[in-house]
Each structure stands twice: as structure tokens, then as C-alpha cells.
Amino acid sequence: MVPPFIELTNLTKNFGNGKGIFDLSFGVQQGEVFGFLGPNGAGKSTTIRHLMGFVKPQSGSCQIMGKDCFSQAALIQQSVGYLAGEIAFIEDMSGISYLNFIADMKGIRDRSSIRDLLYRFELNPRGKIKKMSKGMKQKIGLVAAFMGDPSVLILDEPTSGLDPLMQNRFVELLLERKKKGSTVFMSSHIFEEVEKTCNRTAIIREGRLVDIVQMKELSKLRNRIYTVTLHDKESAQRLAAVEQLDIINVCGRKVQIRVKKELPNTLRVLANYQPTDLQTETQSLEELFLHYYGEGGHKNA
Numbered sequence: 001m002v003p004p005f006i007e008l009t010n011l012t013k014n015f016g017n018g019k020g021i022f023d024l025s026f027g028v029q030q031g032e033v034f035g036f037l038g039p040n041g042a043g044k045s046t047t048i049r050h051l052m053g054f055v056k057p058q059s060g061s062c063q064i065m066g067k068d069c070f071s072q073a074a075l076i077q078q079s080v081g082y083l084a085g086e087i088a089f090i091e092d093m094s095g096i097s098y099l100n101f102i103a104d105m106k107g108i109r110d111r112s113s114i115r116d117l118l119y120r121f122e123l124n125p126r127g128k129i130k131k132m133s134k135g136m137k138q139k140i141g142l143v144a145a146f147m148g149d150p151s152v153l154i155l156d157e158p159t160s161g162l163d164p165l166m167q168n169r170f171v172e173l174l175l176e177r178k179k180k181g182s183t184v185f186m187s188s189h190i191f192e193e194v195e196k197t198c199n200r201t202a203i204i205r206e207g208r209l210v211d212i213v214q215m216k217e218l219s220k221l222r223n224r225i226y227t228v229t230l231h232d233k234e235s236a237q238r239l240a241a242v243e244q245l246d247i248i249n250v251c252g253r254k255v256q257i258r259v260k261k262e263l264p265n266t267l268r269v270l271a272n273y274q275p276t277d278l279q280t281e282t283q284s285l286e287e288l289f290l291h292y293y294g295e296g297g298h299k300n301a
């Protein structure tokens with residue numbers, strides 16, 4: 001069997017008070033786009049800082065391409081495309097001098113990938129970083145991570161602060177890199193970007209690995225909530241009482257319905273009631289976690 005390209009072995013860092021990461025062991029294969037999902041404070045950034053060799057593990061270890069992330073940190077940091085969760089810039093620099101500085105550090109001579117990325121993210125890097133908006137700083141961080149087409153990318157919440165158009169640009173970029181065979185480890189709060197890009201995802205909670213799931217399996221578990229508006233209250237009451245639907249709530253003319261797989265059937269039923277409006281929302285990632293693992297962090301399904 002091929003050894004994992006990125007490997008964590010019993011990785012542990014105990015900050016006290018139950019905070020930190022505990023006994024994390026899993027591997028990411030070459031060419032895989034791997035998501036790392038978990039609620040706030042779950043330990044995602046701490047894990048990523050270990051992978052980049054910024055912190056010494058208390059026990060256990062992690063490796064990228066067979067290199068120990070801590071003892072060979074310089075090598076890792078030079079070859080991996082990295083985006084930090086909170087990017088520490090030398091704020092007095094202009095965007096372009098910062099990018100040139102990173103390119104020099106990484107030994108990237110051909111600057112064409114920087115130009116392409118700036119164009120893709122519609123970013124003018126001439127101004128000083130300290131005067132840039134959060135989204136612009138995030139784009140600078142992304143250009144720095146993706147420049148020179150690294151074969152491994154480690155990204156901590158890559159679309160934080162980006163508007164939906166730029167989030168889509170990021171997804172397109174990642175899919176292109178996936179096609180070219182890059183290996184990606186990416187933390188995120190946004191289910192959709194993980195769903196569109198990742199092969200598998202690890203779920204972490206309170207510093208512990210809860211599960212590793214194929215993205216397709218996780219998507220199947222996700223509910224959609226439809227809010228249908230009918231002509232009058234009586235029709236709404238009748239719909240809720242008579243039909244075999246998973247009704248969440250009835251309020252006046254509006255009925256909220258949870259739909260898992262049976263969408264065609266639900267739509268057929270609703271058509272009989274001649275709705276005046278139909279709205280849909282997807283279950284949030286947090287709701288999905290609760291549904292899947294329960295309050296105690298144990299798998300229900």
C-alpha cells in the first residue's frame with residue numbers, strides 16, 4: 001500500500017482545560033483534496049500549525065512527503081503552499097513587495113503564476129497591505145499560497161472574508177489544481193466549498209477525531225428545508241395533517257418541510273396545493289454536526 005502523503009500519528013498538544021488536540025491519527029493520499037471540518041475551537045488551526053512545523057508536538061508526530069514536519073520545518077515551509085487562518089503580514093509592505101518577498105524565499109523565479117492569480121482574484125497589489133480590506137488581504141494570502149504551483153497546499157479557512165464571487169473563483173482554482181494532481185489539506189466552516197472540492201473530510205470536535213467520511217456520504221446526510229406558502233391557512237393545515245411529509249412547522253399560510261432524498265415525491269404532493277411561493281435553505285454545517293453526532297460528539301447514524 002502507498003504510504004500517505006500527509007500523515008499524522010497520535011498527534012497531541014494539550015493546552016490544559018480540555019483544550020488542544022488529542023491523539024490525532026490519519027493520512028491523506030497523494031492527489032487527494034482533504035477537508036478538515038469542525039466547529040469553532042475544535043483544533044483545526046492547531047493541527048495545521050503542527051503540519052507547517054511552527055509548533056512542536058507534545059507527543060506523536062506528523063509528516064509530509066516522508067519529512068517530519070517539526071524537525072524538517074524549513075524544508076516543509078519552503079515547498080508547501082500555505083495559507084494561515086490569521087495571516088500575519090509585514091503590514092507596512094505593499095502587496096506586491098510582500099508577494100515578491102515570498103517568491104524569493106521560496107526560490108520562485110518565474111513570476112507568471114503570481115500575475116495569473118492576481119488577475120483571477122481581480123486584485124491590484126500595489127497599495128500598502130495595512131490599507132487593504134480583509135478580503136484583499138485574504139487574496140494576497142491566497143496568491144502567496146498558490147504561487148509557483150506547489151504540489152502540496154495547506155489552507156486554513158481559505159475563503160474567509162471573500163465575497164461569493166471570489167469564493168467561486170477559489171473553488172475553480174482548487175478544482176484545477178486537483179486535476180493537476182496537487183494534494184490539499186483544507187480546513188473550512190463552509191460545507192459547500194468542501195462538498196464541491198474534497199474527496200474525503202475529517203471531522204474534529206474538541207480536539208478529537210470524530211470520523212473520516214467520503215464527501216458523498218456526508219452530502220447524503222444533509223437535509224434541505226423547504227418553506228412553502230399556500231393560498232390560505234386551511235390549505236396549510238390540510239397539507240400538514242393529510243400528507244406523509246416531514247413537517248417541521250406550520251405558521252399561517254407557510255409550511256416548513258424537511259426533505260432528504262424524496263424531493264420528486266415532495267414536489268408532486270406540493271403541486272396539488274398550487275403553492276404561491278417556495279423557498280429552500282440548506283441545513284447549516286453546525287446543524288449537520290448535531291444531527292450526525294449528537295450533543296455529546298458521538299455518532300448517531
Ligand SMILES: Nc1ncnc2c1ncn2[C@@H]1O[C@H](COP(=O)(O)OP(=O)(O)OP(=O)(O)O)[C@@H](O)[C@H]1O
Pocket residue numbers: 015019020038039040041042043044045046047085
Ligand atoms: N497557544 C495556545 N494556548 C492555549 N490555548 C490555545 C492555544 N492555541 C489554541 N488554543 C485553544 O485550543 C483550542 C483550539 O484552537 P484552534 O485555533 O486550533 O481551533 P479552530 O478549530 O481552528 O477554531 P476556529 O474555527 O475558531 O478558528 C481553542 O479552545 C483555543 O482557545
